[in-house]
Amino acid sequence: MISLENISLELDVDEQKIPILHDLNLQFEAGKMYALTGPNGSGKSSVARVVMGIYKQTTGRVIYNGQDVGELGITERARKGIGYAFQHPPRFKGMPVKDMLEIAMKHSDQVNCQVLRDLGLCPEDYLERTLDNSLSGGEIKRIEIATLLAQNPKVRIFDEPEAGIDLWSFERLIDVIGNSHREDTTTVVISHQEKILNMVDEIVLIQDGTVSMRGNREEIWPQIKASAECACRSNCRLGEEAYAECPR
Amino acid sequence: MLNALDKKLLEEVADLHGEPPGAFNIRKDGQGIERRSLEGIEINPKKDQPGIDVIVAEGKEGTVHIPVIMTETDLSDLVYNKIDIGAGANITLVAGCGIHNPGSGDAQHDGVHEIIVRKNARLIYTEKHFGEGEEGGKRVLNPKTVLVVEEGGYAELELVQIRGVDHTNRVTEVEVKAGGRLVMYERLLTDGNQTANSDIVVKLMEEESAARIVSRSVAQGSSKQSFFPRLLAYGPGRGHVECDSIIMDQATVRSVPEIWAENSEAELVHEAAIGKIAGEQLIKLMALGLTEEEAEEAIISGFLK
Numbered sequence: 001m002i003s004l005e006n007i008s009l010e011l012d013v014d015e016q017k018i019p020i021l022h023d024l025n026l027q028f029e030a031g032k033m034y035a036l037t038g039p040n041g042s043g044k045s046s047v048a049r050v051v052m053g054i055y056k057q058t059t060g061r062v063i064y065n066g067q068d069v070g071e072l073g074i075t076e077r078a079r080k081g082i083g084y085a086f087q088h089p090p091r092f093k094g095m096p097v098k099d100m101l102e103i104a105m106k107h108s109d110q111v112n113c114q115v116l117r118d119l120g121l122c123p124e125d126y127l128e129r130t131l132d133n134s135l136s137g138g139e140i141k142r143i144e145i146a147t148l149l150a151q152n153p154k155v156r157i158f159d160e161p162e163a164g165i166d167l168w169s170f171e172r173l174i175d176v177i178g179n180s181h182r183e184d185t186t187t188v189v190i191s192h193q194e195k196i197l198n199m200v201d202e203i204v205l206i207q208d209g210t211v212s213m214r215g216n217r218e219e220i221w222p223q224i225k226a227s228a229e230c231a232c233r234s235n236c237r238l239g240e241e242a243y244a245e246c247p248r
Numbered sequence: 249m250l251n252a253l254d255k256k257l258l259e260e261v262a263d264l265h266g267e268p269p270g271a272f273n274i275r276k277d278g279q280g281i282e283r284r285s286l287e288g289i290e291i292n293p294k295k296d297q298p299g300i301d302v303i304v305a306e307g308k309e310g311t312v313h314i315p316v317i318m319t320e321t322d323l324s325d326l327v328y329n330k331i332d333i334g335a336g337a338n339i340t341l342v343a344g345c346g347i348h349n350p351g352s353g354d355a356q357h358d359g360v361h362e363i364i365v366r367k368n369a370r371l372i373y374t375e376k377h378f379g380e381g382e383e384g385g386k387r388v389l390n391p392k393t394v395l396v397v398e399e400g401g402y403a404e405l406e407l408v409q410i411r412g413v414d415h416t417n418r419v420t421e422v423e424v425k426a427g428g429r430l431v432m433y434e435r436l437l438t439d440g441n442q443t444a445n446s447d448i449v450v451k452l453m454e455e456e457s458a459a460r461i462v463s464r465s466v467a468q469g470s471s472k473q474s475f476f477p478r479l480l481a482y483g484p485g486r487g488h489v490e491c492d493s494i495i496m497d498q499a500t501v502r503s504v505p506e507i508w509a510e511n512s513e514a515e516l517v518h519e520a521a522i523g524k525i526a527g528e529q530l531i532k533l534m535a536l537g538l539t540e541e542e543a544e545e546a547i548i549s550g551f552l553k
Contacts, residue, residue: 088528
């Protein structure tokens with residue numbers, strides 16, 4: 001299990017402290033699948049980055065299997081079994097897909113090609129391809145997901161895995177994430193996609209840098225829709241009356 | 249007879265494990281020490297100056313190794329090699345130089361390679377440079393490659409310097425004739441106070457000639473690198489120059505690609521970039537369990553692959 005206790009996060013932007021997360025409390029249990037959803041900029045990816053150790057929380061604790069890992073770096077957390085598939089994976093000039101998978105598999109000689117096949121990437125075509133601009137955004141994204149699957153960590157965080165992926169690959173993606181989930185695995189998917197929200201055990205709504213709701217789909221979905229409506233209404237630059245006339 | 253050190257150096261620069269396959273010439277400390285010619289691939293020592301002539305017959309296919317190793321300090325070796333790849337031949341040629349400088353004096357190798365790839369011939373040419381030593385003596389390597397690719401010929405050059413060379417002045421001059429193609433990869437890593445200069449001039453002489461130059465380098469420590477790749481089209485040729493450098497620590501990199509056309513049908517492109525390793529790249533690899541140092545190494549090694 002991984003718990004975030006009273007987490008707050010401020011990031012330095014242009015020499016200013018920008019508050020990102022506030023007093024956030026969240027537990028992810030082993031064997032369960034979670035979706036983190038919420039408006040753009042609400043702090044979903046920041047939660048993931050705090051778990052992975054990419055961002056250091058300003059206050060609060062990150063507890064993994066009973067141990068406070070809040071002071072550990074990214075490498076140590078990865079070695080303890082926490083993994084993260086980036087929303088925007090970086091590109092690497094000259095580095096072949098094969099090398100990235102080998103690193104994910106701790107330099108095993110036997111690259112797990114199945115993870116590529118599962119995501120519709122033929123290993124014969126892709127293993128020697130380099131992770132540079134010659135690959136499309138969707139290809140890079142699928143390779144990123146394949147890399148996390150090859151790493152096979154106990155805690156898996158997929159950050160908007162559907163972004164940039166075509167419809168056919170998206171169907172595969174949902175199957176792959178679902179089928180690869182195990183009883184000893186915690187899967188967290190940051191997503192806005194209804195199909196992904198439908199397949200998880202619990203949905204967590206993040207708003208304004210904290211958990212505003214959580215529960216199963218039946219409990220939470222109507223509230224999320226209502227909440228989205230409120231957000232649109234309050235954000236409508238033309239005011240309440242004009243919003244009422246908007247086609248939706 | 250090759251000793252263990254010789255074998256290690258040969259492995260570094262020419263991936264050789266034991267006697268090379270095909271024709272070969274091994275030069276050690278200023279002397280040719282082993283040589284083998286084959287039918288259609290003649291290797292002859294020059295009579296008037298140090299070096300060899302490699303003459304490949306028309307249509308011949310095969311592999312040629314001509315590595316140089318240096319194991320003494322206070323030694324300067326200058327060599328002139330001429331390589332003639334006959335029309336229609338298909339040859340892989342592995343050159344390169346490995347220096348083990350055991351003392352505090354300089355060890356320097358200057359190699360001039362004149363290569364002609366005749367009509368419709370194909371040459372894959374690899375030249376790796378490597379240096380090591382314990383007593384602080386400098387390792388200096390100054391290669392000059394003068395290449396002509398004749399009508400319909402193809403030449404692929406892979407010029408690599410990975411660690412251990414204190415100073416290098418690299419000069420590469422290529423003329424590509426009608427229908428000829430050149431692909432050139434230069435990969436270079438410097439560290440400490442090392443310096444590296446690379447001057448490349450590729451001339452696209454006639455119609456349908458094409459060249460692609462890819463230069464990748466990593467500058468670490470306080471090392472200094474400068475690159476001057478020039479691509480000139482005198483006819484309706486096509487060419488692309490790409491210079492990409494990763495800069496680290498207190499290093500300096502200067503990159504000045506030039507394209508020059510004297511024909512309105514020419515199509516030339518150049519790109520140059522210098523930058524540090526992106527933070528997100530390091531984070532990605534650390535999230536897979538690598539330490540920061542391991543991540544840096546993996547990125548550099550991939551970049552220079």
